[in-house]
Amino acid sequence: MSSILLQVIELPSNLTYLFAAFTIAWAGFFIYAALLSRRQRDVQRDITLLNKAVRSSDAEEELL
């Protein structure tokens, strides 16, 4: 009885490879999209800092 159950629940090995291929493809795209998103946040942060520096520099010039 247990050997029949094992046969029923055992997946053909090719499905494992199929699952692996689709996982690799989607993981690859999501990881790249996440990296792009992180780079965009970094650039946005740098632009915000630069804007602040420009504004404070302008304020100093006005005082002078």
Next chain:
Amino acid sequence: MLDFNSAKRSLFSYVLAGLAIVLMTFNLLLIFIVAPTDAVLGDIQRIFYIHVPIAVMSFLAFFVVCIGSIMYLIRRTSYWDRLAHSAAEVGVVFVTITLLTGVVWARPVWGVWWTWEPRLTTTLILWLIYVAYLMVRSYAPNRSQGSLYAAAIGIVGFVDVPIVYYSVQWWRSIHPAAVVGPLAESGSLEPIMRNILLVSLVAFVLVFVWLLQQKMAIQKASDLLISISHISDRTRV
């Protein structure tokens, strides 16, 4: 005040991403539910519905690199340089996934993860060429030299794309014959398989365009930041 619009997600970007997600979900349903099981290879054959479109998108990316590089050498504007750079990076992602999905398919079908047969070898060379392109950009002594050297690699490196495609015909290859493009024979694919492959191609075109658009927007903002930093440094001096 600096304009950040180029790096913000535009309405076009959201629409593109939405379309890509919808079509890709529909594509997955087609691949796993509608597509018939191959009589010889079984379910493992379904990898073909992502492997082929991803490979085609990598060819498209490197074609864009070639055009961008040529136009940069003619016009010397940052737009073409940015396009070539962005397409190269996205292309490397696509060709990496092509190689990995191909390797996973090969293991149960050929019994090996890798073999030095023409299609696999020329695709690996393609990957190396464009990784070298990205490295030249990163390690060049200055930005304009990096752009020039990369443009040369982008133009010459594209020669490998037709070599990859025709490798199954020019040399003895165990890789399956082409099912898209000039080498594809009519009737080589069941109509339903061909139609699902076409849907998959369109879905991956959307993914490619979205990734390229995102990368270009970030590159533009980054280039602007660098040039402003240089101006600011010169002003202080």
